[in-house]
Amino acid sequence: MSSIYTLQTDIENLLKTKGWMTESLQKELGEGVASRIKTQFETEKAPSLRLSKMGPVCPRALWYSINRPEEAEPVQPWAQQKFSFGHFWETYALVLTKAAGHKVEGEQHVCELDGIKGHLDAIVDGCVVDYKSCSARQFTKFKSGNFEMDDLFGYLDQLDGYSMANRENPLVVVHDRAFLVAVHRDMGHVHVYEHRVRSGSIRPRIEEYKSVVNRSEPPGCLCETKEDGHQGNRILGTKASYSPQKWTCFPSLRCFLFKNGPMYVSSLVRKPYGYLREVDRYGNEVHPERQVHTDWN
Numbered sequence: 001m002s003s004i005y006t007l008q009t010d011i012e013n014l015l016k017t018k019g020w021m022t023e024s025l026q027k028e029l030g031e032g033v034a035s036r037i038k039t040q041f042e043t044e045k046a047p048s049l050r051l052s053k054m055g056p057v058c059p060r061a062l063w064y065s066i067n068r069p070e071e072a073e074p075v076q077p078w079a080q081q082k083f084s085f086g087h088f089w090e091t092y093a094l095v096l097t098k099a100a101g102h103k104v105e106g107e108q109h110v111c112e113l114d115g116i117k118g119h120l121d122a123i124v125d126g127c128v129v130d131y132k133s134c135s136a137r138q139f140t141k142f143k144s145g146n147f148e149m150d151d152l153f154g155y156l157d158q159l160d161g162y163s164m165a166n167r168e169n170p171l172v173v174v175h176d177r178a179f180l181v182a183v184h185r186d187m188g189h190v191h192v193y194e195h196r197v198r199s200g201s202i203r204p205r206i207e208e209y210k211s212v213v214n215r216s217e218p219p220g221c222l223c224e225t226k227e228d229g230h231q232g233n234r235i236l237g238t239k240a241s242y243s244p245q246k247w248t249c250f251p252s253l254r255c256f257l258f259k260n261g262p263m264y265v266s267s268l269v270r271k272p273y274g275y276l277r278e279v280d281r282y283g284n285e286v287h288p289e290r291q292v293h294t295d296w297n
Contacts, residue, residue: 002102004125004179008192010100011093020099029095036087040080044069049213051111051118051161054205055154059212060221061245066213072244073281089133089183090121093190097124097181111165114206120162126173128163130155133185142182142193152239155180159195160202221249225266232269240264247281255279 002010014020047069064071098104106123121130132155134142141147148156159178166172180193212219223246224237236253240246241264247253254265256275263272278286 002125004102004127004129004174004192007097007100007102007124007181008190010102011096011190014096014100022099025095025099028098029091032091032094033088036091037084040083040087049116049206049209051113051116051165052158053154054116054157054161054202054209055151056157057154057209058221058223058240058243058245058249059219060249061223061243062209062212063215063218064245064248067218068248071248073247074283075244076283085185086133089185090131093131093181093183094122096190097122105171106169109166109169111162111169113161113165114203115210116161116206118158118162118165120166123166123169123171124179126171128159128166128172128174128178129181130159130162130178131181131183133183136184136186139182139184139189139191142180142191147193148195153242156195156198157202157205160198161206163197164199164202218248223249228263228265228272231272233265233272234267236264236266253281255281 047066049066094104094107103125104122106120109120109123111118111120120128123129132138141150144150151157159180163172163175163178167175176197178195178197180195182191182193183189184191223240223243225234225240226237227233228235235241236246236250240249241262243249246264250264250266252266254268256263256265256272256278258275262279263275265272280286
C-alpha cells in the first residue's frame with residue numbers, strides 16, 4: 001500500500017528509469033497544463049473569498065480585492081509567464097505522483113467551508129495534498145522544517161481550509177495532517193512538507209474576512225513597511241510588495257527599479273542610490289529621459 005511519506009523518494013526513483021510516461025499520462029499532462037493555462041487567461045469572474053486566499057492579509061488590500069478589483073495593479077506579461085510555468089510544474093508533479101504508484105483521487109475537488117469555496121488539488125494516499133511550484137528561496141523554507149513560522153503567503157492556512165472542508169469526505173482518511181508537495185521551479189527538486197492541521201484557526205479567519213469585505217468603506221491599511229538603511233525612506237515589506245493592491249494601500253507609492261528587482265518606497269525622504277529608473281503602477285517609466293546611473297555600467 002502506498003504512503004505519502006515515501007512520495008518524494010518514489011518520484012526520485014521513478015525519474016531514474018525509462019518508459020514510465022504512458023500514453024494516458026502523456027494525455028493527462030498535456031490536457032491538464034492546457035486546461036490550467038486556458039483558465040488563467042479566461043475572462044475573470046466576479047471576485048470572491050476563496051479558501052486559497054485565507055492567509056494573513058492587510059484588511060484594506062482584502063477589501064479592495066473584492067469590492068474594487070479594477071484598481072489592482074495590472075499583472076505584467078513576465079508574471080503571467082511565471083504563473084503558466086507554475087501550472088506546468090504542478091500538473092507534472094501530480095502526474096509523477098501517479099506514475100510513482102501512489103493513489104490519487106479527488107483532483108480539483110470543489111469543497112466548501114462556511115460558505116467559502118476552494119479547489120483541492122488532490123487526495124493522495126488518503127491525505128489532503130496541495131502542489132506548489134516555488135523559487136529557490138521558498139523551497140529552502142519548505143525544507144527547513146519550520147515553515148509554519150515563515151508562511152508569508154498563507155499556504156498552510158489554505159491547507160487548514162481544505163482539510164476542514166473535507167472532514168466528511170470518505171476519500172480522506174487522514175484528518176490531523178495535510179501535505180504540500182513543493183517543486184523547485186529552477187532545479188526540479190521535490191519536497192513533501194507535512195503540516196499539522198490547525199482546526200481551530202481557519203473558521204475565525206473566515207468570519208473575520210467576511211466582515212471585512214462586507215464593510216461599506218475600506219478599512220485602514222496594515223501593510224508592513226520598514227526603514228531602508230540610513231536614508232530615512234520607508235519601503236514595503238516583502239509581502240506588501242507582492243500585493244496587487246499596494247497602490248490602493250499607498251496612493252503615493254514610488255517604485256524604483258534596481259538590477260535585482262523593484263523597491264517600493266512608501267515614504268520618500270531621499271531618492272535611493274543606484275536605481276536604474278523609476279516606474280509607475282503600470283510599469284511605465286516616470287522620467288524617460290533619465291539614464292542608467294554610470295556607476296552601474
